[in-house]
Amino acid sequence: MTGGPRLAGREFFATRTVGEALAGFRPARRTAVEEVPLAEALHRVPGAAVPAPGPLPGFARSTVDGYAVRAADTYGASEGLPSYLDLLGAVRMGAAPEVAVRPGGAVAMPTGGVLPEGADAVVMVEHTAETMPGTIEVTRPVAPGSGVVRADEDVAVGAPLVPGGRPLRAPDLGMLAAGGVTRVAVHARPRVVVLSTGDEVVPPETAALGPGQVRDATASALAGLVRDAGGEPVLAGIVSDEPGALEARLREVLPDADLVVVSAGSSVGARDETAGAVAALGDIWCHGLAIKPGKPTLLAECAGVPLIGLPGNPLSALVVFRLVGVPLVWRLAGCEAPPPEPSTRARLARDLPSAAGRLDVVQVAVRDGRAEPIFGPSALLSVLTRADGCIVVPEPATGLDAGTEVEVTLYR
Template sequence: MSGREFFTARTVAEARAGFRPRRRTAVEHVPLAAALHRVPAEPVPAPAPLPGFERSTVDGFAVRAADTFGASEGLPSYLDLLGAVRMGAAPEVAVRPGGCVAVPTGAVLPEGADAVVMVEYTAETLPGTVEVTRPVAPGGGVVGADEDVAAGAVLVPAGRPLRAPDLGLLAAAGVTAVAVHARARVAIISTGDEVVPPSTVDLAPGQVRDATASALAGLVTDAGGEPVPAGIVADEPGALKERLLEVLPEADLVVVSAGSSVGARDETAGAVAAVGDIWCHGLAIKPGKPTLLADCGGVPLVGLPGNPLSALVVFGQVGVPLVWLLAGCDTPPPPSSTRARLGRDLASAAGRLDIVQVTVREGVAEPLFGPSALLSVLTRADGYLTVPEPATGLDAGTEVEVVLYR
């Protein structure tokens, strides 16, 4: 890639909208216990209505609503207590005009009843007689047999990661296994003669332990993917191409950290061009402009800047959505965020997306600054805010949205 092509950068929005590989992971069946955050490959229909029977939503008395009309504390309605319904059992008594049946929350509504009066609005003034001091409308205190889910309705849609309530609804419907996309396998390659494994005890002058790969693995895992460490590749002609040819057949996504800029030592662009098609080399984002996106025979590849902070920021913006997409999720789950006031002026350049690390204290977002080689800027941050491409900065006191780190 020429220098001129490098500096004709795509926006992050263009990358998210335009770089969308067709590849999707295989489908597998998993039990509910292993399904949290997995992405269903197809909608799951309800085999039967839920809850499946009319039931009470309160502790009280099943009644004919018409028998309570006009009831008040000054002029209560009096009903004959005909019996009680036990939890988990079919009613053995029906409600007739002028009568009522005691029911606990969740019990089956007995035949003849169309409402339940809360126990707080009743009193047993005489043995076998219930005094009702407030009227109830038909359907009050009752859930219909298919009010939760109708038979054949979609319990959970395809393409949205399963949440804890989804698992509960599936269990209630008797669905014990789900067809989901497999976790995306993400091969992580580090490059550079100066990069050594984290286990290296004594560093030679100029050497650095590989911090980026471990952090990227955490982001991949958090996005529902499976990180696959693919080692460190030295700055030698042909070495990266050889490693790419080794990992591509088994990967759904390849991430190469370092080597994506235009320096003489940077091999990523040349190696990737030899095995695939480069979609863009350069994103209008700070930090992280020297980012490369490519398609290598159907396997997407992300080439990241060498500085750890830049690499992690960019991967969060374009890599994490790719991990979700490959696993069948078109729209990643929204991150947690909060509103805050900006604590100081922020300068920016129009035409690029600025990602600014911040702390949040008592509703004030204070920017954190430091070289992009410093991971400590990220570890000290509570989250980040974005300065949009058209803006030339933000004034102190501006209300901003801060995306929070978990």
């Protein structure tokens, strides 16, 4: 990553768009690869594709209940002129066939049974009838390969069971288990150190607040977003506004962090120490995003560790971290294309004004296909807790009209 200009006095404020941040702020850091049991691998990101040690399913098998046949013996069969075949035996589940299919013969098959030698198709039982003991009639023709899965049709030997660089999903775990892979090499969960700042901020367990004090709500919410993105949150406490305190604390936490998040302290002002502390330790990529809420956001890299300085208001901090921080956590864990969040389409319930040149993120409640905007000061977490999701008004737009169809990113 190419660093931006270093801090040059208190007026430093280099603003980037959110799109520029997502495309340009791409630290090279990735977490190490570790081996974990399959039961612990859900949503983890493999360090590389996992090759199949053998073909899957490993043998040609039936996909239907019916009869294994030579397809040529069924050509021309119909309800009015069925093909008659000799019943030669049956295949048992979990066992090798004890009989082969010869011309003019058929073998009874269960779904999943091993295809006997000589057969190249399975006719569904619904298209057959046993007219007399030892004889079946076939009333519909089948082509070679019908009702059959090849021995390597699921996965060929050496082909990837699962790809690298993508979080493992439940079906991926099933594929690994089918291939006999019970341990998988995945990226370690990124350690995301969250530092809160401000003399007014006190721990959540504080029973009685003094004048001007607020409990640290943002750190707990950020920890939840980090866990959702597959990271390991480390709540590193509250740093005072005393000059030099934040720089000293950053020096302490950086060696064991994959990402540092500084909650509050990124606004331009005499009290705010984040930009100065970060400039002393690394390169600032930007100090300001063209977004509402969340403009005073800082992105930097210190000793190879990415750092995000968030606005002090909880709503702003969480909106920015969801847009910029969550993809970064996934990237640190080896996932270059973060999994998409659930979304739905809805129509705006009212006009939505916006200013051109910035990205507006608006919280909405979704009811009966209508998206109702929820407004409130950035200091109010209730705006987020009442929302079902958010919509994004792009930078060029000057607003959206009521009735406009919008995509709502849903909160899980």
